[in-house]
Amino acid sequence: MNELIDTVLKEKRAVLIAIILGSIGGITSVALFSLSGFIISKAALLPPLYIILFLAACLKLFGFLKSLSRYGERLISHEATLTILNDLRMTFYDQLEKITPRVFTKYRSGDLLSRVVGDVETLQNFFLRVFYPPIVTAIVFICTMFFTWFFSAWIAAIILLSLLVTTVVLPALILMHQRKKTVKILLERSALSTEMTEFLFGFRDLVISDQLSNKTNDLLHLAKRYAQQQQKRSTEIIRHQAYNTLLAMLTVVAVLTIGAYFVTTQQLDGLYLAMLVLLTLTVFELAIPMALVPSYMEESKQAMERLQSVMIDHDEKIDAVGTTIKKQPFSVSFHTVNFRYDEAHQMTLKNINFVIPQGTRATIVGASGSGKSTIFQLLLDYYSPSSGVVCVAGQPLESVCSEDLWSKTTVMLQQNHFFYGTVRDNLVLAKDDASDAELLSVLQEMELDFELDEIIYEKGENLSGGEKQRLALARVWLKNTPVWLLDEPFSALDPQTERRIYERMMQKTMGKTVVMISHRLMALQRMDQVLVMDNGELVEVGHYDDLMQKKGYLYDLKQLENNRLPS
Ligand SMILES: Nc1ncnc2c1ncn2[C@@H]1O[C@H](COP(=O)(O)OP(=O)(O)OP(=O)(O)O)[C@@H](O)[C@H]1O
Numbered sequence: 001m002n003e004l005i006d007t008v009l010k011e012k013r014a015v016l017i018a019i020i021l022g023s024i025g026g027i028t029s030v031a032l033f034s035l036s037g038f039i040i041s042k043a044a045l046l047p048p049l050y051i052i053l054f055l056a057a058c059l060k061l062f063g064f065l066k067s068l069s070r071y072g073e074r075l076i077s078h079e080a081t082l083t084i085l086n087d088l089r090m091t092f093y094d095q096l097e098k099i100t101p102r103v104f105t106k107y108r109s110g111d112l113l114s115r116v117v118g119d120v121e122t123l124q125n126f127f128l129r130v131f132y133p134p135i136v137t138a139i140v141f142i143c144t145m146f147f148t149w150f151f152s153a154w155i156a157a158i159i160l161l162s163l164l165v166t167t168v169v170l171p172a173l174i175l176m177h178q179r180k181k182t183v184k185i186l187l188e189r190s191a192l193s194t195e196m197t198e199f200l201f202g203f204r205d206l207v208i209s210d211q212l213s214n215k216t217n218d219l220l221h222l223a224k225r226y227a228q229q230q231q232k233r234s235t236e237i238i239r240h241q242a243y244n245t246l247l248a249m250l251t252v253v254a255v256l257t258i259g260a261y262f263v264t265t266q267q268l269d270g271l272y273l274a275m276l277v278l279l280t281l282t283v284f285e286l287a288i289p290m291a292l293v294p295s296y297m298e299e300s301k302q303a304m305e306r307l308q309s310v311m312i313d314h315d316e317k318i319d320a321v322g323t324t325i326k327k328q329p330f331s332v333s334f335h336t337v338n339f340r341y342d343e344a345h346q347m348t349l350k351n352i353n354f355v356i357p358q359g360t361r362a363t364i365v366g367a368s369g370s371g372k373s374t375i376f377q378l379l380l381d382y383y384s385p386s387s388g389v390v391c392v393a394g395q396p397l398e399s400v401c402s403e404d405l406w407s408k409t410t411v412m413l414q415q416n417h418f419f420y421g422t423v424r425d426n427l428v429l430a431k432d433d434a435s436d437a438e439l440l441s442v443l444q445e446m447e448l449d450f451e452l453d454e455i456i457y458e459k460g461e462n463l464s465g466g467e468k469q470r471l472a473l474a475r476v477w478l479k480n481t482p483v484w485l486l487d488e489p490f491s492a493l494d495p496q497t498e499r500r501i502y503e504r505m506m507q508k509t510m511g512k513t514v515v516m517i518s519h520r521l522m523a524l525q526r527m528d529q530v531l532v533m534d535n536g537e538l539v540e541v542g543h544y545d546d547l548m549q550k551k552g553y554l555y556d557l558k559q560l561e562n563n564r565l566p567s
Pocket residue numbers: 341342343344348366367368369370371372373374375
């Protein structure tokens with residue numbers, strides 16, 4: 001909550017202006033209606049016309065001031081709210097970026113989406129309805145009280161008592177009652193968003209496996225539960241508003257009754273009775289929204305806690321400030337590295353040691369599931385080793401700024417994302433200042449016959465597996481930093497295309513540090529080193545010719561491949 005208050009206080013100027021304008025709006029509103037009551041009573045006594053004209057002019061002035069200040073208050077407060085929400089969303093996103101992809105081990109995409117969109121959106125109520133309106137209401141009430149005091153201390157006391165019940169006692173009771181319900185509504189929204197996202201991701205598989213109607217029913221059930229929660233909340237809000245309205249009406253009746261009594265006992269001039277009644281009615285109208293403060297406050301608190309909880313587990317990563325990598329291309333090394341994924345029962349990497357000197361090329365081979373891609377996960381600082389040290393350019397990775405590492409490394413993973421948009425949009429992600437001529441030349445090198453303005457569907461749905469891979473390779477070509485990490489870059493290509501693009505890659509990466517993961521044991525002799533993984537262990541490292549001569553793991557793998565795929 002303190003963090004939320006700090007964020008709001010960054011907009012001090014807006015807060016102050018909103019309070020001033022809100023107070024002027026409230027006071028002029030009370031003045032407008034009080035004066036109306038006074039004019040009605042005064043007119044009955046047939047005063048000189050100029051007095052009526054003067055009072056009517058004041059009435060117009062109050063009306064004008066009320067509208068102007070209300071407009072100003074809304075404008076300033078909404079502008080500040082949008083800035084606050086923008087700041088919160090950016091901060092959350094920046095922090096999320098630092099802990100991706102490790103954050104996905106605990107949170108699903110839809111849940112994160114619901115937090116970054118829904119929970120942040122919920123926080124708008126904190127400033128607009130919780131933070132400054134009670135201050136405005138208090139100021140207006142205090143001014144009204146002083147004004148009323150001139151005419152009757154008793155009536156002022158009644159208003160004060162009702163004020164305390166409306167703004168303190170009732171909200172406190174509501175808050176106690178509200179807590180559990182607010183938690184539920186955010187959780188239900190999150191559950192719906194999470195399932196909906198997975199539903200969309202897996203839509204095709206659900207259709208194929210004839211599970212669409214089951215999953216749709218699950219979703220409808222979640223949507224119903226969320227709608228029920230929303231309905232419950234709306235009912236609660238209306239009920240609380242009704243309590244306040246009832247209280248306001250009782251106060252008006254009390255003021256009228258006591259005022260009428262004081263008129264009969266001549267303790268109050270009858271001229272002011274209508275004014276005091278209308279004043280009470282107006283000032284309590286301002287207090288009715290106070291009934292919503294507890295539920296909005298609780299909801300904001302829950303939303304903020306949900307945002308913070310994502311970060312709490314990873315704050316050492318968020319707060320880390322690393323140094324930049326000085327050398328280009330840089331070496332890559334693992335020193336006695338052991339690693340286990342959070343949920344895994346056993347070590348995925350066991351005692352891994354290797355050095356890939358700067359400007360050399362290495363291929364990691366091994367059976368599926370032997371831990372090859374996990375080496376990349378650690379190298380890219382997506383995960384930290386359970387023990388041991390991963391170094392780039394001789395610097396331990398934990399002391400390196402991750403953004404610097406990512407910007408200096410050209411990476412192609414097994415799964416590459418394509419966004420809905422043109423071929424150009426998807427390529428310039430790798431190099432935003434690339435000219436059309438450059439993009440077309442890279443497409444040609446990748447043997448892709450695409451127009452730059454051709455549309456690519458979400459996740460590259462309208463591309464073949466091989467086209468996706470070549471488009472991802474085109475990005476690699478464009479980024480082209482001195483260090484390349486490629487995970488199975490040719491697995492979806494036919495052997496001829498693979499050979500041609502492999503050849504181009506070898507030309508392009510001369511003098512660069514390259515680490516490539518490959519299932520196929522093709523052209524390994526052209527690499528400086530081959531690293532052989534088996535069941536999480538690095539079982540062989542060396543030049544292809546030496547390893548083949550040794551007739552160890554690599555030799556066996558090669559024999560297996562030859563037997564399986566006769567040349
Ligand atoms: N995010 C994860 N959380 C938990 N376990 C994981 C995760 N990613 C991979 N694993 C497990 O770690 C082991 C090694 O996986 P990894 O992806 O590194 O293998 P690989 O050698 O690259 O396999 P392939 O050649 O099939 O891509 C596997 O048993 C896998 O199930």
